[in-house]
Structure formats: C-alpha cells, structure tokens
Amino acid sequence: MKHFAAAALALSMLPPMAAAEPELQISRAGTRTANSAPAQNFTGSVRVEMLYTPAGPERTSAGSVSFAAGARTAWHTHPLGQTLIVTAGGGRVQRLGGPIEEIKAGDVVHIPPGMKHWHGAAPTSAMTHIAITEALDGKAMDWLEQVSDAQYGASQAAAAAGPSQAQRLLGDVAPKLAQLTDDVLFGDVWARPGLSPRDRSLITVSALIAMNRPDQLRSHMSRALDNGLSKDELAEALTHLAFYAGWPNAVTATGVAREVFATRP
Ligand code: MN
Numbered sequence: 001m002k003h004f005a006a007a008a009l010a011l012s013m014l015p016p017m018a019a020a021e022p023e024l025q026i027s028r029a030g031t032r033t034a035n036s037a038p039a040q041n042f043t044g045s046v047r048v049e050m051l052y053t054p055a056g057p058e059r060t061s062a063g064s065v066s067f068a069a070g071a072r073t074a075w076h077t078h079p080l081g082q083t084l085i086v087t088a089g090g091g092r093v094q095r096l097g098g099p100i101e102e103i104k105a106g107d108v109v110h111i112p113p114g115m116k117h118w119h120g121a122a123p124t125s126a127m128t129h130i131a132i133t134e135a136l137d138g139k140a141m142d143w144l145e146q147v148s149d150a151q152y153g154a155s156q157a158a159a160a161a162g163p164s165q166a167q168r169l170l171g172d173v174a175p176k177l178a179q180l181t182d183d184v185l186f187g188d189v190w191a192r193p194g195l196s197p198r199d200r201s202l203i204t205v206s207a208l209i210a211m212n213r214p215d216q217l218r219s220h221m222s223r224a225l226d227n228g229l230s231k232d233e234l235a236e237a238l239t240h241l242a243f244y245a246g247w248p249n250a251v252t253a254t255g256v257a258r259e260v261f262a263t264r265p
Helices: 002-013 154-161 165-170 175-189 197-210 214-226 231-245 247-262
Strands: 034-036 046-052 060-067 082-095 101-104 108-111 117-121 127-134
Touching: 060 082, 082 197, 117 127, 165 175, 197 214, 197 231, 197 247, 214 231, 214 247, 231 247
Parallel strands: none
Antiparallel strands: 034 046, 046 060, 060 127, 082 101, 082 108, 082 117, 082 127
C-alpha cells in the first residue's frame, strides 16, 4: 500500500497530460505557389494561389485567383455559397438570368448557396480576387459549361473598341509588326501564367522609365492602371527608379504620369 500511495502521490504531482496544443499556422508571404487553373473550368489565363486549405473537420478554404484580361471561370455553383473580395483590377460577375455586374478592387461579392454564376476579369483589364468557399461533404463547387464569348460580351467589347492599339499605331506602315504585337507580345507573352499581369506591367513600366521611352511609357502607364497598379504605386516606382535609372528619366516619366493620371478617375 505504501508503494501505491507513493505512486499515486507521484502521479498527482505530474503536470496535467499535455493535450496536443494546436499551433498557430502562419503561411508566410512569398512562400506560397500559384498554379494555372485547369482549362476545363476556366477560359483564358488564370492563376490560383491557395491561401488556406481546410484540414480535419474544417470546411472553409481561401484562395487568391488572378484572371488575365478576358479570362473567367466556367458557370458553376457552390453548395454553401462563396464570398469574393476583389483585391486588384476590375472584373465582372454574373448570376444566371441577371445583368453582368462590373466589380473593382475593394468590392466584396457574396454568392448564395446553389446560385449558378461566373466571375472573371473585364475584357481589357486583369482582376484578382480572394475567394472564400465552404465545402459541403467535401465539395465546394459544381462546375458547369464554359461562359461563351457571346455570354461574356467580349466580342461586343472588341467590336466596340475597333482596331487594336497596335493596328492603329503601326498597322498602316508595318502591318506585320502590328500583328506580331497583338498575337505574340500581348496574345502570348503577356498572357503567360508565369507572372501576373500586374507584375508584367510593373517591370515593363520600370524598363520604359529606365530607358527614357515616354511614347511607349504613356500606353503602358495606362495599361498598368488597368492591370491593378495604383497611381501611388506608379509614382513610387518612378521615385525609386530616379536613384537607379537617373533623375532626368524619372522627371520625364513624371510628366507622362501626370498626363495619364489626368485621364483616369
Ligand atoms: Mn464562384
């Protein structure tokens, strides 16, 4: 009995059983990878960076989805709904039977359970949103048919826009250069998923500032705003570059930025 009492005493002095303490999970900026979205469920260039994937009994996932201009999801539904937080650029969302709604950075869209809908970029600007989705029995969405160009309105937009900028600027003198600009540079290189349109705009604007190319900078400043860069970020880029590319180049770029910013809300 003595031994038993001693053992009981010893046990009572032990710290409580360490119940597996849950740890905070922090996914550090820059450590996540983005993958191309599957072509069967999307049109155009779309990259998905999963921010959180549920584990155990949890059911809510979050991902940052970047759509190149013209890209969009297929029609789909979510059994428990979805919330979209637009973080950059401008895009579109539509429920079946409803109007196409324009959405921009800062807007939050809630899609109720079971509603057939699609979301994506606008025809001429990229869009990134964070999508927060709750799964029911392990399933967060049901994919349906693609959103056709006619449903998306891309063809009307392209027709309304008329000839491309390259065709207007180069087409009369150098039609092949205009075609390569449209098909290879913007149709292929700019649409590649390896970099977001926003990042492509930032490096292109930076190169044009550094090389003092105000004519090309003008259209690329405008494109950069379409692709989700803010006026403040562009001003910051040219201020930064003054120290690496030369003060006169930054001053020239400031004049271009003033012209472009004045035309934009
Ligand atoms: Mn959705």
